[in-house]
Amino acid sequence: MVFVSRREHFNAAHRLYNPQWSDQKNEEVFGRCANVNWHGHNFELIVTVKGNPDPDTGFVFDMKKMGDLVKEFIIEKVDHKNLNVDVPFMEGKLASCENLIIEFWKILAPKIKEVRPDSALHSLKLYETPNNFVEYFG
Ligand SMILES: [Zn+2]
16 A cells, blocks of 8 residues: 655635634634634645555556646635635634544545545645644544
8 A cells, every 4th residue: 555645735814713702712712813804824735645556557646636636626715715704615614724624535535536446535634834734534
């Protein structure tokens, strides 16, 4: 089994805010990410697919196709968007990296299988800052 990864980048705005809490509690829990007038992050998404190399190509997954898939179905939906108000699959959810990565998985895992049924999405890693990232294995 070989694991192949592709990195993509997007910029997006959000606000971490639980409407059931007071402004004070939101500030205590979410700090600067609770800022009323939004703020942005430079996100990095790392998509890892696993499988055995195709005997005809030597590839676990065509990286060009992986880049196209991630761009079409993820990056175009979130890049330069406000995650709280512009992104249908985040509607009604707290715009955290954790919730975001779960939604990304639901979209990407079936697309990966569609392109190469012998392969599978292994993990997603989402960097919100160079120091903070979340990882998801489905
Ligand atoms: Zn933030």
